[in-house]
Amino acid sequence: MPLADRIDQAIAHIRPSLSEQPDIALILGSGLGGLAERLNIETSFEYADIPHFKASGAPGHTGRLLFGTLAGRKLVCMQGRLHNYEGHTPDEIVFPLQVMYALGARTLIVTNAAGGVNLGYAVGDIMLISDHINFFGANPLTIGSEQGLGNFVDMSYTYTPALRTEAHRAAEALGLTLREGVYLGLRGPNFETPAEIRAFRTWGADAVGMSTVFEVLAAAQRGMRVLGLSLITNMAAGILDEPLSGEDVIRTSKIAARDMESLIIGLLPNL
Numbered sequence: 001m002p003l004a005d006r007i008d009q010a011i012a013h014i015r016p017s018l019s020e021q022p023d024i025a026l027i028l029g030s031g032l033g034g035l036a037e038r039l040n041i042e043t044s045f046e047y048a049d050i051p052h053f054k055a056s057g058a059p060g061h062t063g064r065l066l067f068g069t070l071a072g073r074k075l076v077c078m079q080g081r082l083h084n085y086e087g088h089t090p091d092e093i094v095f096p097l098q099v100m101y102a103l104g105a106r107t108l109i110v111t112n113a114a115g116g117v118n119l120g121y122a123v124g125d126i127m128l129i130s131d132h133i134n135f136f137g138a139n140p141l142t143i144g145s146e147q148g149l150g151n152f153v154d155m156s157y158t159y160t161p162a163l164r165t166e167a168h169r170a171a172e173a174l175g176l177t178l179r180e181g182v183y184l185g186l187r188g189p190n191f192e193t194p195a196e197i198r199a200f201r202t203w204g205a206d207a208v209g210m211s212t213v214f215e216v217l218a219a220a221q222r223g224m225r226v227l228g229l230s231l232i233t234n235m236a237a238g239i240l241d242e243p244l245s246g247e248d249v250i251r252t253s254k255i256a257a258r259d260m261e262s263l264i265i266g267l268l269p270n271l
């Protein structure tokens with residue numbers, strides 16, 4: 001079924017329950033779902049109940065689409081996201097983003113848990129994403145040719161400079177250190193090898209993770225403003241002499257998520 005028709009069906013399910021349209025779409029990454037508890041929820045939907053949404057099966061992710069207010073802003077929030085390593089296609093992964101856009105959201109805040117590649121980073125750091133490297137070997141915009149949305153999307157200013165300035169301001173006001181760097185996204189689900197991490201560092205990557213890039217590509221195609229934040233839950237493979245585990249990533253992100261939550265709440269009124 002064409003994308004436009006799938007979007008219409010999802011919206012027909014959601015819109016009757018909404019009193020206002022959301023301005024900001026927020027995607028919560030691994031272990032970062034706690035921010036949803038701070039939201040004044042007006043309406044929520046299980047992904048499984050929304051036409052054409054796929055359920056999120058990743059650890060640390062629940063699958064709910066929430067509508068409400070936070071820091072005075074009208075938000076639609078994905079509590080739990082879909083990953084390529086779960087077998088979801090790029091098209092399926094960005095479908096919720098397409099629906100949030102169609103419902104009125106014109107700003108995307110996207111969060112994730114990531115491994116620190118930059119040797120100057122430490123576990124618990126927050127990194128503002130300045131740019132990304134798509135190392136998935138896949139791209140959701142290939143559906144664009146079919147949908148006539150146009151494929152040659154300019155990615156020069158994708159992580160909106162004005163929003164990055166606001167993020168730095170909010171971090172300063174809160175006394176939080178905010179790193180800024182390049183996110184390299186890849187499919188996973190294995191952690192990278194130490195050799196891969198060394199290679200990625202020479203490419204200019206500061207953090208590595210298994211999400212975000214597809215949603216940002218779809219948002220860029222739609223002309224949305226984008227702000228991306230990575231929580232450094234571990235140093236990437238080979239940097240510290242210790243094994244990596246998915247459970248540790250989620251545990252650390254839950255502990256360190258509070259600063260990320262404060263930053264987003266501090267930032268929202270100025271977006």
Ligand code: HPA
Pocket residue numbers: 113114115116191192208209210233234235236237249
């Ligand atoms: N690699 C890839 N994805 C991740 C990592 C990592 O080290 N940490 C959290 N997500």
